[in-house]
Amino acid sequence: MTTGFEGITTASDLIDILDTIEVPVVAVRRDFLIACFNKAAADVLGLSASDVGRPCRTISVLAGLPRLEQQCSQVIADGVECRADFRDGDRWFVVRISPSTTGDRQISGTVLTFTNVTAFRASTDQAIYEREFTKSILNTVADPLVVVSPDLRIQSGNRAFYTTFGVSRDETQGVPLDEVGNGAFALRTLRAQFEEMLAGSHAFQPVEVEHVFPGKGQRTLILDAHPLSVPGHSKSRVLVTFQDITARKQAEAAKDLRSEEELRRSEAFLAEGQRLSVTGTFSWKVATDEITWSEQLYRIYEFEIGVPVTLELIRTRVHPEDVSLLEKMKMVDQARGGGEAFEWQYRLLMPDHSIKYMHAIAHAIRARDGQLEYIAAVQDVTVRRISEEALTRARTELAHVARATTLGTLTASIAHEVNQPLSGIITNASTCLRMLDADPPNVDGARETVRRTIRDGNRASDVITRLRALFGRKSTTTESMDLNEATREVIALSLSELQGSGVILRADLGDDLPLVTGDRVQLQQVILNLLRNATDAMNGVDDHPKELVIRTERDNDDGVCLSVQDAGVGFAPEDIDQMFDAFYTTKSGGMGIGLSVSRSIIERHRGRLWATRNNGPGATFAFFIPCAPEGDRRSADTEPEHAMGNR
Amino acid sequence: MAVRSLVSVVDDDQSVRESLPDLLREFGFEAKAFASAEEFLASGYVDQTRCLILDIAMPGMSGQDLQQELTRRRQKIPIVFITATGDETVRPLVLERGAVECLFKPFSEAALLGALNAALHVA
Numbered sequence: 001m002t003t004g005f006e007g008i009t010t011a012s013d014l015i016d017i018l019d020t021i022e023v024p025v026v027a028v029r030r031d032f033l034i035a036c037f038n039k040a041a042a043d044v045l046g047l048s049a050s051d052v053g054r055p056c057r058t059i060s061v062l063a064g065l066p067r068l069e070q071q072c073s074q075v076i077a078d079g080v081e082c083r084a085d086f087r088d089g090d091r092w093f094v095v096r097i098s099p100s101t102t103g104d105r106q107i108s109g110t111v112l113t114f115t116n117v118t119a120f121r122a123s124t125d126q127a128i129y130e131r132e133f134t135k136s137i138l139n140t141v142a143d144p145l146v147v148v149s150p151d152l153r154i155q156s157g158n159r160a161f162y163t164t165f166g167v168s169r170d171e172t173q174g175v176p177l178d179e180v181g182n183g184a185f186a187l188r189t190l191r192a193q194f195e196e197m198l199a200g201s202h203a204f205q206p207v208e209v210e211h212v213f214p215g216k217g218q219r220t221l222i223l224d225a226h227p228l229s230v231p232g233h234s235k236s237r238v239l240v241t242f243q244d245i246t247a248r249k250q251a252e253a254a255k256d257l258r259s260e261e262e263l264r265r266s267e268a269f270l271a272e273g274q275r276l277s278v279t280g281t282f283s284w285k286v287a288t289d290e291i292t293w294s295e296q297l298y299r300i301y302e303f304e305i306g307v308p309v310t311l312e313l314i315r316t317r318v319h320p321e322d323v324s325l326l327e328k329m330k331m332v333d334q335a336r337g338g339g340e341a342f343e344w345q346y347r348l349l350m351p352d353h354s355i356k357y358m359h360a361i362a363h364a365i366r367a368r369d370g371q372l373e374y375i376a377a378v379q380d381v382t383v384r385r386i387s388e389e390a391l392t393r394a395r396t397e398l399a400h401v402a403r404a405t406t407l408g409t410l411t412a413s414i415a416h417e418v419n420q421p422l423s424g425i426i427t428n429a430s431t432c433l434r435m436l437d438a439d440p441p442n443v444d445g446a447r448e449t450v451r452r453t454i455r456d457g458n459r460a461s462d463v464i465t466r467l468r469a470l471f472g473r474k475s476t477t478t479e480s481m482d483l484n485e486a487t488r489e490v491i492a493l494s495l496s497e498l499q500g501s502g503v504i505l506r507a508d509l510g511d512d513l514p515l516v517t518g519d520r521v522q523l524q525q526v527i528l529n530l531l532r533n534a535t536d537a538m539n540g541v542d543d544h545p546k547e548l549v550i551r552t553e554r555d556n557d558d559g560v561c562l563s564v565q566d567a568g569v570g571f572a573p574e575d576i577d578q579m580f581d582a583f584y585t586t587k588s589g590g591m592g593i594g595l596s597v598s599r600s601i602i603e604r605h606r607g608r609l610w611a612t613r614n615n616g617p618g619a620t621f622a623f624f625i626p627c628a629p630e631g632d633r634r635s636a637d638t639e640p641e642h643a644m645g646n647r
Numbered sequence: 648m649a650v651r652s653l654v655s656v657v658d659d660d661q662s663v664r665e666s667l668p669d670l671l672r673e674f675g676f677e678a679k680a681f682a683s684a685e686e687f688l689a690s691g692y693v694d695q696t697r698c699l700i701l702d703i704a705m706p707g708m709s710g711q712d713l714q715q716e717l718t719r720r721r722q723k724i725p726i727v728f729i730t731a732t733g734d735e736t737v738r739p740l741v742l743e744r745g746a747v748e749c750l751f752k753p754f755s756e757a758a759l760l761g762a763l764n765a766a767l768h769v770a
Binding site: 415416419420421422423424425426427428430431434435445448449452455456459 | 660662663665666667669670673704729731732733751752753754755756
């Protein structure tokens with residue numbers, strides 16, 4: 001401590017202590033002259049030894065305290081210390097001006113201590129800035145926000161809060177939240193939820209609140225709350241937010257209305273579409289037999305609209321001959337595991353005994369609960385069916401006429417060719433007899449007529465040879481072919497005819513068939529003939545399903561076998577010998593040449609055609625043909641089997 | 648003995664043209680054979696022919712065409728049609744148009760004689 005201050009110079013210990021503290025201390029006399037200062041004052045404020053005894057106001061560093069002399073006078077007069085802010089460049093100090101007393105308790109002057117508050121002041125400034133910044137952000141938020149105490153008393157809100165609820169800051173300060181807004185938030189659950197949230201047991205569940213605002217009408221608000229906890233502060237506060245979802249609610253309501261309208265429109269579309277296309281739809285839950293029936297289907301079935309539809313009710317309409325068909329279709333589908341679309345045709349027998357033809361397409365789906373459900377579209381194809389039947393009849397008649405015409409032409413042609421030489425033979429023979437009977441016999445003439453007879457005989461024989469050539473093996477075209485593919489083509493061609501006859505066709509085509517060499521068209525004619533025969537044989541059947549099975553399989557590595565099994569009238573054991581004869585038939589409209597032609601075609605392929613009686617009803621016709629008929633073996637061998645197989 | 652009646656045969660089939668005239672001669676007729684209707688019309692034997700044995704189906708003019716042509720020329724030659732087609736419907740058709748008979752090949756000697764007698768009787 002610098003010397004020159006009366007009364008304390010004796011306490012050298014105190015001087016040493018003052019010199020060790022980092023806070024500048026300056027002593028000022030009653031006459032405002034610098035009495036003394038410590039080391040920190042010299043270091044921090046830049047005072048020098050020569051400053052002792054100079055008036056304060058002449059010390060440049062103390063210019064930051066312009067009212068120092070008045071303040072010192074006041075302290076001396078009152079005996080009470082005062083504080084002043086002091087700035088030196090970037091540094092901020094708080095100056096404490098305290099009275100200094102002598103040993104006899106007389107106030108001899110003042111002591112100034114300079115506490116550096118620069119760092120503190122900066123953080124305070126920052127805090128003020130942050131607060132103002134946050135406040136302006138909160139005020140720009142359009143949704144009302146309010147901070148409340150745990151007992152729901154309002155502490156402060158943002159601008160939107162006050163304007164939305166039409167209240168002022170002053171009148172709501174400290175008011176419980178459930179008392180503002182005409183008690184809109186006086187919800188029983190609100191306080192309970194607050195307590196649970198603050199206890200940390202449950203998060204706050206947003207609450208939807210309807211509130212009528214003066215001039216704005218009814219609004220829907222979502223009230224949410226979040227605890228605001230400051231680390232180190234036990235006192236919690238809660239931020240309550242309000243979100244106005246009125247516009248969104250109205251948009252949703254409008255959308256609901258719109259989708260309802262769209263739904264109505266698409267339902268109307270569907271109904272009109274069903275009416276125009278005469279197509280109805282239904283769904284059938286198999287486990288519960290719950291059936292949903294479209295309006296158009298009611299009309300098609302001529303059920304009174306709204307009557308609960310049951311399987312029993314449906315059965316009263318389905319043609320008795322087709323009931324088993326429906327059951328069968330279901331079983332077939334289930335055997336396949338469902339899921340695939342399948343279609344079938346059946347008839348309805350209406351109360352007035354008229355018949356309607358139905359075409360149904362259905363598929364099974366697994367509902368969410370794993371239950372099997374059928375969805376089906378059923379079209380009334382009666383009109384189409386009737387015209388189709390007329391067309392088929394016309395076509396059949398035409399085909400018959402064409403066949404008869406062809407056969408007639410052929411017969412006439414054969415007859416002409418044969419009758420000419422026969423005529424010559426008979427005439428010559430007659431002449432010959434007459435010449436030999438003459439007296440004397442005209443032997444030369446007779447010899448000439450015999451010569452001509454032989455010539456004409458040969459001519460007749462040539463005609464037969466030519467016919468053989470015409471219908472013989474040479475006219476066939478052979479190719480390497482897949483019998484399954486050929487069979488599938490025939491099935492495709494016959495399907496509507498088969499379904500029209502109520503026949504359920506099952507194709508069981510072997511998947512390892514070798515290729516065969518033959519005339520594709522001729523073999524297809526045989527297959528078609530067998531299918532037609534089988535269908536015709538089941539014409540009168542009504543006590544069991546008209547099931548037809550067409551099967552192909554490999555036969556002992558050297559050929560393939562195709563069989564057609566029907567459930568028809570079958571045949572008597574004694575008929576089996578004549579069955580393959582030409583012009584033998586049990587059918588009223590048949591010509592009886594199908595089986596005989598079929599057998600000759602198969603034999604031309606070096607195969608066999610035969611018939612067996614089933615154990616149950618009906619018969620099975622089958623043929624076998626070797627893989628490669630003799631003579632074609634080489635070409636068949638050079639063609640790899642897999643090139644055409646299993647398509 | 649009276650002059651033999653001329654029977655003309657018109658047929659495109661060679662064996663008929665060779666065999667039938669021989670038989671007709673054995674019957675005691677004069678016989679001429681022609682391969683077509685055109686050949687017959689051009690032959691100059693039309694007027695002398697007492698009976699015409701005529702095939703129906705021939706290339707060029709058919710038997711029925713020749714029948715019409717003769718009617719048009721007012722040649723009233725009795726005609727016996729012969730045919731190999733076996734089509735029975737043709738018979739009433741030609742008879743209606745004035746043919747004496749229609750024989751289906753092959754025909755018997757007796758049938759031919761019967762037809763010839765009928766034809767010449769008409770004439």
